Amino acid sequence: MREIPMTVVVNGEKHELTVPAWETLIECLRDRLGLLGVKKSCDVQVCGACTVLLDDRPVSACTVLAFEARGKSLRTIEGLARGDELHPVQEAFVEHGALQCGFCTPGMIMATVALLGENPRPTADEVKHYMRGNICRCTGYKRILEAILDASRRMSGGAKGNGGAKGNDGAKGNDGAKGNGGTKGTDGR
Amino acid sequence: MAADRLTVVGRSVPRLDARDKVTGAARYVSDLVLPGMAHAKLWRSPVAHARIIRVETERAAAVSGVLAVLTVADLPVKRLYYGPAYRDQPILAHEVIRYAGEPVVAVVADSEAHAEAALAHVDVRYDERPAATSAEEALAPGAPLIHPKLDRAGHFRDLSGLRPVPGTNICQHFEYERGDLARAFGEADLVVEDVYRYPALSHHALEAHCAVARVDADGLTVWAGTQHPFPVRKDLAEIFDLPLAAVQVVVPLVGGAFGGKCYTKIEPLVAALATKVRKPVRLALSLEESARTITRHAVTVRLRTAVGRDGTLLARQCEVVLDTGAYADIGPRVATKTGYRAPGPYRIPSLRIDSKCVYTNNVPAGAYRGYGVPQVTWACESQMDVIAERLDIDPLALRRKNLLKRGEEYVAGDTPMDGDMAEGLEQTARAVGWSAPLARGRGRGLACAMKDGGGTHTVSTAVVRINADGSVALLAGSVEVGQGARTALAQVVAETLGVPFETVVVVPPDTSITPYDHGTSASRSTTVMGLAVEAAARDAREQLLALAAKLLDTDASALAVGDGTITHGDRRLTVAEVISGHYGLVGGEVTGVGSFVPGKWSGTLGGATVFWETGMGAAEIEVDPETGAVKVVKYVSAADVGQAINPRECAAQDEGAAMQGIGPALFESRVSERGQLLNPGLIDYRVPAFTDLPGELDSLLIENADGPGPFGAKGVGEGGTFCAAPAIGNALARATGVRLTELPMTPERVWRALRAAGRVENP
Ligand code: FES
Ligand code: FES
Numbered sequence: 001m002r003e004i005p006m007t008v009v010v011n012g013e014k015h016e017l018t019v020p021a022w023e024t025l026i027e028c029l030r031d032r033l034g035l036l037g038v039k040k041s042c043d044v045q046v047c048g049a050c051t052v053l054l055d056d057r058p059v060s061a062c063t064v065l066a067f068e069a070r071g072k073s074l075r076t077i078e079g080l081a082r083g084d085e086l087h088p089v090q091e092a093f094v095e096h097g098a099l100q101c102g103f104c105t106p107g108m109i110m111a112t113v114a115l116l117g118e119n120p121r122p123t124a125d126e127v128k129h130y131m132r133g134n135i136c137r138c139t140g141y142k143r144i145l146e147a148i149l150d151a152s153r154r155m156s157g158g159a160k161g162n163g164g165a166k167g168n169d170g171a172k173g174n175d176g177a178k179g180n181g182g183t184k185g186t187d188g189r
Numbered sequence: 190m191a192a193d194r195l196t197v198v199g200r201s202v203p204r205l206d207a208r209d210k211v212t213g214a215a216r217y218v219s220d221l222v223l224p225g226m227a228h229a230k231l232w233r234s235p236v237a238h239a240r241i242i243r244v245e246t247e248r249a250a251a252v253s254g255v256l257a258v259l260t261v262a263d264l265p266v267k268r269l270y271y272g273p274a275y276r277d278q279p280i281l282a283h284e285v286i287r288y289a290g291e292p293v294v295a296v297v298a299d300s301e302a303h304a305e306a307a308l309a310h311v312d313v314r315y316d317e318r319p320a321a322t323s324a325e326e327a328l329a330p331g332a333p334l335i336h337p338k339l340d341r342a343g344h345f346r347d348l349s350g351l352r353p354v355p356g357t358n359i360c361q362h363f364e365y366e367r368g369d370l371a372r373a374f375g376e377a378d379l380v381v382e383d384v385y386r387y388p389a390l391s392h393h394a395l396e397a398h399c400a401v402a403r404v405d406a407d408g409l410t411v412w413a414g415t416q417h418p419f420p421v422r423k424d425l426a427e428i429f430d431l432p433l434a435a436v437q438v439v440v441p442l443v444g445g446a447f448g449g450k451c452y453t454k455i456e457p458l459v460a461a462l463a464t465k466v467r468k469p470v471r472l473a474l475s476l477e478e479s480a481r482t483i484t485r486h487a488v489t490v491r492l493r494t495a496v497g498r499d500g501t502l503l504a505r506q507c508e509v510v511l512d513t514g515a516y517a518d519i520g521p522r523v524a525t526k527t528g529y530r531a532p533g534p535y536r537i538p539s540l541r542i543d544s545k546c547v548y549t550n551n552v553p554a555g556a557y558r559g560y561g562v563p564q565v566t567w568a569c570e571s572q573m574d575v576i577a578e579r580l581d582i583d584p585l586a587l588r589r590k591n592l593l594k595r596g597e598e599y600v601a602g603d604t605p606m607d608g609d610m611a612e613g614l615e616q617t618a619r620a621v622g623w624s625a626p627l628a629r630g631r632g633r634g635l636a637c638a639m640k641d642g643g644g645t646h647t648v649s650t651a652v653v654r655i656n657a658d659g660s661v662a663l664l665a666g667s668v669e670v671g672q673g674a675r676t677a678l679a680q681v682v683a684e685t686l687g688v689p690f691e692t693v694v695v696v697p698p699d700t701s702i703t704p705y706d707h708g709t710s711a712s713r714s715t716t717v718m719g720l721a722v723e724a725a726a727r728d729a730r731e732q733l734l735a736l737a738a739k740l741l742d743t744d745a746s747a748l749a750v751g752d753g754t755i756t757h758g759d760r761r762l763t764v765a766e767v768i769s770g771h772y773g774l775v776g777g778e779v780t781g782v783g784s785f786v787p788g789k790w791s792g793t794l795g796g797a798t799v800f801w802e803t804g805m806g807a808a809e810i811e812v813d814p815e816t817g818a819v820k821v822v823k824y825v826s827a828a829d830v831g832q833a834i835n836p837r838e839c840a841a842q843d844e845g846a847a848m849q850g851i852g853p854a855l856f857e858s859r860v861s862e863r864g865q866l867l868n869p870g871l872i873d874y875r876v877p878a879f880t881d882l883p884g885e886l887d888s889l890l891i892e893n894a895d896g897p898g899p900f901g902a903k904g905v906g907e908g909g910t911f912c913a914a915p916a917i918g919n920a921l922a923r924a925t926g927v928r929l930t931e932l933p934m935t936p937e938r939v940w941r942a943l944r945a946a947g948r949v950e951n952p
Contacts, residue, residue: 035213036213036216036220037212037213037214037215038213039219039395039396039444040219041395041396041397041444041476041871042476042870042871042872043475043476044870044871044872046870046871046872047395047871049395076213077211077212077213078212078213080212081212086208086211086212090211090212093207093211094203094204094207094208094211095203097201097203097204097207097837097838097841099204099207099210099211099671100445100671100672100673100841100842100845101394101395101396101442101443101444101445101446101670101671102206102209102210102211102215102442102444102671103217103394103395103396103444103445103671104395105210105211106211106213109211127879128879128880128882129879129880131879132878132879132880134879135395135871135876135878136395136879137393137394137395137445137447137849137876138445138671138845139841139844139845139848140841140844140845140846140847140848140849140877140882140886141848141877141879141881141882142844142882142886143841143844144879145879145882
């Protein structure tokens with residue numbers, strides 16, 4: 001059994017962990033750190049329910065190994081709101097009724113945060129394509145689209161909320177990794 | 190109460206669960222962790238039909254961390270078989286394997302990984318037998334008999350009249366006839382006959398089936414993502430020979446269900462494992478395993494219709510065959526309902542319906558959003574357009590002519606039509622731009638359908654507790670599967686009691702705490718549970734007013750309630766003051782109870798429906814002649830909701846349902862080969878993705894406050910799924926002249942049909 005020591009910053013908090021080489025990130029987050037907002041559905045990088053941000057980039061925690069987060073920073077749904085104050089994306093999801101069972105919601109919101117970080121004013125088509133790797137079986141997507149466009153307006157208007165700036169540091173560039181399903185590799189089906 | 194007086198009902202208040210769901214605080218069964226909890230994994234059969242000869246478990250039991258490796262013979266249960274219609278499904282395969290994917294052996298270990306590792310060491314010897322892996326095969330002479338004997342469950346009254354056909358694989362045969370069929374067909378100006386096929390589908394709720402069980406001195410507790418906590422409790426009580434009070438079924442939030450979590454599924458197995466190992470046990474299926482647990486019925490519909498020259502429907506013959514898989518689950522009732530609804534929402538004097546529910550060696554099929562209506566609507570509404578085309582009548586006009594009017598009878602003894610479908614369809618057509626000019630390669634189509642809503646012979650009870658601080662707890666067994674039931678019910682309570690919405694808390698379903706409810710299905714919660722909740726709130730309100738009247742030394746009828754305050758002239762008391770005033774301390778409470786008891790059972794055909802749930806849909810599509818790809822440019826869905834308790838959530842339900850109809854219209858289907866499911870997971874089974882969202886997706890809510898539910902509400906949630914496939918199919922036919930009779934309308938199928946019709950060149 002190969003155990004790998006690692007340091008990882010999760011939602012701003014530093015953790016020293018030792019993980020088996022084969023432990024997936026979702027197991028690490030859920031079972032080790034108790035971050036149960038990260039949801040598992042397809043387990044094969046198709047549905048996006050497990051989307052978290054690894055150094056601000058969206059990844060499927062079900063198919064990333066925990067040690068790959070070594071020395072990096074992770075952001076999960078639990079790290080999005082500031083105390084009682086929701087992130088503008090969360091606010092928009094609530095206000096637009098962009099959730100029903102809510103099982104896709106954490107992943108959907110994290111992917112949205114990544115999208116708006118890369119592209120603060122996406123068009124409807126850009127949203128649909130970027131978000132293609134996040135499946136929602138309940139809502140029919142329409143309200144999610146509206147929520148995302150609204151969050152984009154709020155965040156780039158700079159009116160309120162706390163999350164807009166974070167993704168705007170230009171670090172992510174346009175390498176197209178996400179444009180085609182990218183890091184999450186979800187267009188292969 | 191006049192609609193303009195409503196303060197909470199009719200408002201799109203945010204869902205009660207929204208904040209938890211966007212922050213990751215929401216907890217589902219799959220998030221539950223109990224101290225000392227063990228984990229189970231299942232060894233599933235690789236073959237569709239076999240006799241089990243021997244099961245070797247020793248090597249698996251020796252794997253580190255393994256607590257137990259069990260076959261059905263090891264389970265500490267009083268009864269092995271369960272099922273809502275027939276007790277035909279063993280908790281683990283018993284002597285015989287009836288479908289590929291059926292659980293045969295359960296491994297319990299200290300971790301999921303250890304349980305998984307042990308599965309490789311389970312050795313099952315079996316003797317394979319011929320299998321029937323389609324309804325046609327199962328109905329053919331000489332087909333293997335999948336269940337030689339049937340034991341009726343007798344749980345539900347409407348299922349006591351099941352008619353299996355002995356010596357065959359038919360587990361329910363539903364028939365209905367009226368009028369003079371032969372004469373009508375003889376005198377008709379036009380007779381059309383077609384066969385339509387609808388494939389099996391996977392629910393693929395994002396949260397797969399999961400249950401956790403614990404046994405202690407007080408009895409058995411099962412946490413499950415189920416739509417039917419009370420029927421599950423009853424099954425568990427019988428299986429373990431326990432009083433109902435010693436069985437507790439708790440349902441936290443559920444990550445989607447769509448019928449796939451109706452009735453008992455993995456709960457008896459988990460409970461048996463927990464009993465055996467004397468530890469809490471969790472069984473979390475993968476999405477692929479959920480797809481091997483339950484499906485939507487594949488259905489074949491033969492429809493023969495007699496029509497007059499002016500488009501008047503004269504007679505219709507509907508033959509429906511449903512593949513219900515290896516275990517009946519609720520299939521027999523689905524078959525009855527599918528048959529019952531097969532003729533469509535039309536006035537048809539002569540009718541013959543024949544619906545058969547057939548056992549096969551496939552994954553069991555059960556409830557799925559609409560109970561057969563999407564399948565028969567695909568047939569019925571496609572054929573309406575065939576008729577319109579042959580008679581050269583506008584499809585909308587043809588439907589208008591034949592649609593049942595408000596107050597008209599569908600079948601003698603059942604509730605008359607309770608809405609105005611022609612008007613609704615007209616609005617839907619207008620919204621899609623029915624008569625506007627079309628661009629090249631485009632077409633428009635529409636469809637409509639209805640189902641008896643609210644469920645058959647169902648009961649709901651509710652309790653409303655007004656606490657000493659004026660806050661209100663609603664105890665109702667309706668499960669929150671995402672549909673927003675808990676929010677809508679809280680709105681009904683707040684409105685009825687005259688208290689602020691924010692003061693109402695809805696207690697999650699727990700059979701030991703919340704009073705009895707039949708289940709969460711059939712679009713029934715807002716209407717049926719809604720009435721029970723409204724009655725409970727009224728009861729509480731009357732008691733509260735009586736207490737206030739005493740305190741104010743006046744008559745209850747002289748009091749007004751609103752905003753949490755009781756007023757009498759210029760004297761006011763808060764709810765909290767009334768309660769503490771009565772009890773003389775800061776404590777005590779007022780408890781209101783209410784129930785919905787079904788009306789008289791009329792027998793013939795499902796009895797009196799609570800309300801008719803309608804679905805209307807219209808599509809504008811674009812066809813790519815090079816590839817056969819169909820793109821939905823615009824889709825309009827309409828739902829008659831009577832009175833929307835929460836308009837935004839009603840429309841959201843309808844939109845979600847429409848997308849769940851567009852999936853099977855264009856690409857969703859289960860692909861199996863000799864009983865082997867080839868696309869169990871989301872890699873190969875394509876559900877609608879963000880990019881499948883039509884250019885425009887609209888939902889019209891029709892509100893005439895004419896429903897039987899609280900404030901005139903009618904159920905919503907299934908209707909939106911009915912019409913997408915036929916509306917798109919009709920649009921395709923109008924755009925290209927090519928009509929498909931089999932779903933899904935994949936690019937390949939469309940392209941081949943175009944080519945066969947000479948619409949595209951051979952490459
Ligand atoms: S669970 Fe990770 S992508 Fe589906
Ligand atoms: S809200 Fe249920 S899967 Fe998206």
